[in-house]
Amino acid sequence: EVQLVDSGGGLVKPGGSLRLSCAASGFTFFTYRMHWVRQAPGKGLEWVSSISSTSSYTHNADSVRGRFTISRDNAKNSLYLQINNLRAEDTAVYYCARDKTADGVFDIWGQGTMVTVSS
């Protein structure tokens, strides 16, 4: 079964850090571009970060640039998001997503992991 499983969320104080993980199974992970998308409570979807299949290219949303770093380990079929200097507005469910066509159609999603930033 094609599957993505998100983990690593939690409660963190403003200014803190977290590392989110996404474990892939059931498909050739190393051939797909991957993304992180987040959703604040009661709000819409916001694309956060992307990484090419070989890690050659990464892109970040302006709202997280300089604080979030996307990475992957193709040997472990895993995607990561290092999030630093967290702010209250980063509170959200974070989803990893597979890029169906390498240009940004998200066909497989993880179940999401909740990040809460609060003192």
Place this chain on the structure above:
Amino acid sequence: DIQMTQSPSTLSASVGDRVTITCRASQSISSWLAWYQQKPGKAPKLLIYKASSLESGVPSRFSGSGSGTEFTLTISSLQPDDFATYYCQHYNSYSWTFGQGTKVEIK
């Protein structure tokens, strides 16, 4: 940056109704548009990509149309499982922007 605007924000409809949701782009995006369905507490599900291509496994009552700046998602006969929030998304190689969402409620 390209902005995506959906209308309406909320839509009340009955089972069996034909439902149309509109998505407008702030500038031409050709056919680089996808539609997703999201139910409470769940991850989004891809319905349509490249404006009108139906994702595998998605019921044929869902269809997409449009190009340039105006796009529509149509549900030909609303089913109980279709009550959800729908998002449009512009995509290209380096930019991905969602609309604000349209909630389809039971009338």
